[in-house]
Amino acid sequence: MSDFTTGLNLAQQDAVHYVHGPCLVLAGAGSGKTRVITHKIGRLMQVGLAPKQIAAITFTNKAATEMRERARSLIGKAAKDVMICTFHALGVRIMREDGAVLGLKPQFSILDADDVTGILKDCGGTTDAAAARQWQWTISLWKNDGLNAEQALAQAQDDSQRITARIMGLYEERLSAYQSVDFDDLIGLPLKLLAEHPEVRAKWQASLGHVLVDEYQDTNATQYAVLKHLVGERGRFTAVGDDDQSIYGWRGATLDNLKRLPQDFPNLKVIKLEQNYRSTSAILRAANNVIEPNPKLFPKTLFSELGEGEPVRVVDADNEEHEAERAVARIQSLRAGTAVTTTAQGQPQHRELKDFAILYRANHMAKPFEKALRRANIPYKVSGGQSFFDRAEIKDLCAWFRLWINNDDDPAFLRAITSPKRGIGHQTLAQLGHFASQYKVSLFEALFANTLPSFLSAKAVGNLHEFGRFVNDQEYRARHTLGAESAKAFLSAWLKDIGYEKHLYDGEENEKVAAARWTNVLEFCDWMGARCGGEIEDSAGVSTASEIKSLLEVAQTISLLSTLNERETEQNVVTLSTLHASKGLEWPHVMLVGVNEGLLPFKLGDDTSPSGMAEGAMSEGILLRLQEERRLMYVGITRAQRSLAVSWTKRRKKGRETISALPSRFIAEMALDKDTVREDPRERLKALRAEFAQKAAASAAMAAEVAAAERAGKA
Numbered sequence: 001m002s003d004f005t006t007g008l009n010l011a012q013q014d015a016v017h018y019v020h021g022p023c024l025v026l027a028g029a030g031s032g033k034t035r036v037i038t039h040k041i042g043r044l045m046q047v048g049l050a051p052k053q054i055a056a057i058t059f060t061n062k063a064a065t066e067m068r069e070r071a072r073s074l075i076g077k078a079a080k081d082v083m084i085c086t087f088h089a090l091g092v093r094i095m096r097e098d099g100a101v102l103g104l105k106p107q108f109s110i111l112d113a114d115d116v117t118g119i120l121k122d123c124g125g126t127t128d129a130a131a132a133r134q135w136q137w138t139i140s141l142w143k144n145d146g147l148n149a150e151q152a153l154a155q156a157q158d159d160s161q162r163i164t165a166r167i168m169g170l171y172e173e174r175l176s177a178y179q180s181v182d183f184d185d186l187i188g189l190p191l192k193l194l195a196e197h198p199e200v201r202a203k204w205q206a207s208l209g210h211v212l213v214d215e216y217q218d219t220n221a222t223q224y225a226v227l228k229h230l231v232g233e234r235g236r237f238t239a240v241g242d243d244d245q246s247i248y249g250w251r252g253a254t255l256d257n258l259k260r261l262p263q264d265f266p267n268l269k270v271i272k273l274e275q276n277y278r279s280t281s282a283i284l285r286a287a288n289n290v291i292e293p294n295p296k297l298f299p300k301t302l303f304s305e306l307g308e309g310e311p312v313r314v315v316d317a318d319n320e321e322h323e324a325e326r327a328v329a330r331i332q333s334l335r336a337g338t339a340v341t342t343t344a345q346g347q348p349q350h351r352e353l354k355d356f357a358i359l360y361r362a363n364h365m366a367k368p369f370e371k372a373l374r375r376a377n378i379p380y381k382v383s384g385g386q387s388f389f390d391r392a393e394i395k396d397l398c399a400w401f402r403l404w405i406n407n408d409d410d411p412a413f414l415r416a417i418t419s420p421k422r423g424i425g426h427q428t429l430a431q432l433g434h435f436a437s438q439y440k441v442s443l444f445e446a447l448f449a450n451t452l453p454s455f456l457s458a459k460a461v462g463n464l465h466e467f468g469r470f471v472n473d474q475e476y477r478a479r480h481t482l483g484a485e486s487a488k489a490f491l492s493a494w495l496k497d498i499g500y501e502k503h504l505y506d507g508e509e510n511e512k513v514a515a516a517r518w519t520n521v522l523e524f525c526d527w528m529g530a531r532c533g534g535e536i537e538d539s540a541g542v543s544t545a546s547e548i549k550s551l552l553e554v555a556q557t558i559s560l561l562s563t564l565n566e567r568e569t570e571q572n573v574v575t576l577s578t579l580h581a582s583k584g585l586e587w588p589h590v591m592l593v594g595v596n597e598g599l600l601p602f603k604l605g606d607d608t609s610p611s612g613m614a615e616g617a618m619s620e621g622i623l624l625r626l627q628e629e630r631r632l633m634y635v636g637i638t639r640a641q642r643s644l645a646v647s648w649t650k651r652r653k654k655g656r657e658t659i660s661a662l663p664s665r666f667i668a669e670m671a672l673d674k675d676t677v678r679e680d681p682r683e684r685l686k687a688l689r690a691e692f693a694q695k696a697a698a699s700a701a702m703a704a705e706v707a708a709a710e711r712a713g714k715a
Helices: 010-017 033-046 061-081 087-102 113-124 129-144 149-154 159-177 185-196 198-207 221-231 256-264 281-291 320-336 363-375 392-405 410-417 426-439 443-447 458-479 484-498 500-507 511-532 551-555 620-637 665-669 681-714
Strands: 023-027 054-058 083-086 210-213 237-241 269-273 313-317 356-360 380-382 535-537 543-545 574-578 587-592 640-649 651-654 657-660
Touching (some): 010 269, 023 256, 033 054, 054 061, 054 087, 083 087, 087 185, 087 198, 087 221, 113 129, 113 159, 113 410, 129 221, 149 159, 221 237, 281 620, 281 665, 320 356, 356 363, 363 380, 363 574, 392 500, 392 551, 410 426, 426 443, 443 458, 484 511, 484 551, 500 511, 511 551, 620 665
Parallel strands (some): 210 237, 356 587
Antiparallel strands (some): 535 543
């Protein structure tokens, strides 16, 4: 077996070989952290751990898929037995196995954000979705801090928080009645299990010999507590992260988790990965300079052996439209010119559209760049668009699956019984809901109650009974449907039985839209079938085999998936993305746009916090926000491999007004004065076009001379 150190630098080797205690790997941007994690999995197996005793926890399905592929290429088939999953998937696994201790049946439902909003509207007695989403956001933060409704009420600081805490109490009651959990519960409830039930904690500590956590700086307080209970006093874990890339404080991530590690684990070994394999020295120097003012938990400085590279460009523009024009001109210039990094043979490289990214602070900033790219006939994609599973037609089908899995899932019941409609009106459903609330049973259980006919007409009861029997029949068939072809055949027959295609066409005035939605449904069914057949595609589109599953088993995993294939098909288009969505990605050529005060850093307080304001004079809250914004700028800079342009505008739109704007303080902090190139790419493009035209004219003249000489010779 390999020693799993081939191709690793000394710091990476140190991280891979340290396997007998707690380890913190400070992995700077582009320093090969995934390589370290996968090689360490191999090393742990080499020293005696079985694959199933190793857990590697990530934050996204995409990261988990990539890690699984990398592990498979290194250790082969054994990779399928390593628990490589997200924090939330691990939480589901813990609760499916041991949730009965908390009164949860193994087939509990996982509610999505829309379900939660609907329940909170009901709990708060309102139809105001905005208010419900605000309650949802606050409740989520409380849950991530480990608080239940009673604890939140005890520490509420004003009437608004007290109202939200009371609504949270009603919401908790609904979840319990529905045998359902939300995404925050996938961390909070496993913590409750591990913390309050020693037998469960002992079981999981015995089953896991080593836990690796990717993107550790993004963990919140609850996730850290789960990790502590999983590893116990032995502390056999490897946390891989970078305090300079902590940009999710707004959703509960806290750098306190990094501070607590050496306190909670005094024998913690800290290893720094500072060699960057992504970017040129010029780009890294700008990144190091920007992050320098932030306080350091563990100081480090990135370096690169890829050469100096091109200077970082700073581009100013009159307004947003002008900025977008310059960004497009830069793309055209780099694609047309020869000043881009070249291969050893002198051939230009990194000129495909997929090599370019335009990054900005907020989604609303994309619009002028989309317009400019369309005018130039340059194809693009906006990263972070609607998830496949967020489409209404897919959520309709998933509601049926959820109801098969958990009959007590009331939100799923209401969606399934109305998608498509089955002659059961809102009045009937309202009366059924009243009956279910009075007798404290789920809507599905209420269908077959002996006293229901006293509440509803015989016709309504008959329709409800027909629906209930159909659900039970389909659930039985789905449970016993194994393999790809059987699953596809079942789904096709089921869709025909419920008349879903007709439902889509009847509900859409535009036939093309209806056809596209039906295509999504068919694609979804193919995907479900493939997973029942044990086929999982990797990011290269290669199918690998795993165990055959029933349709119902596959359906149980859907709520944890965010994309259809758990991968993004690579397209040769320019990427538009927010800085937050760009984390973990890289491109040869990056343009950071809208780098103005008030945008990046985002407005820090009611007083606009001008760039001249000393950081020592800021309140603690504003200072912490500024530090996170600086880390966001650092993340943006380190996405670039070969070239980086940073642009700002002299004026910006604010509502219907146009106001003066200042460059971000972060541009000055990059300290580029000595090697910055301040450019107008449109001028360079004009020069290139003039040069090409001159060469073309010269070639045409030469061809004319040759032709004239040939004619003279013939004469």
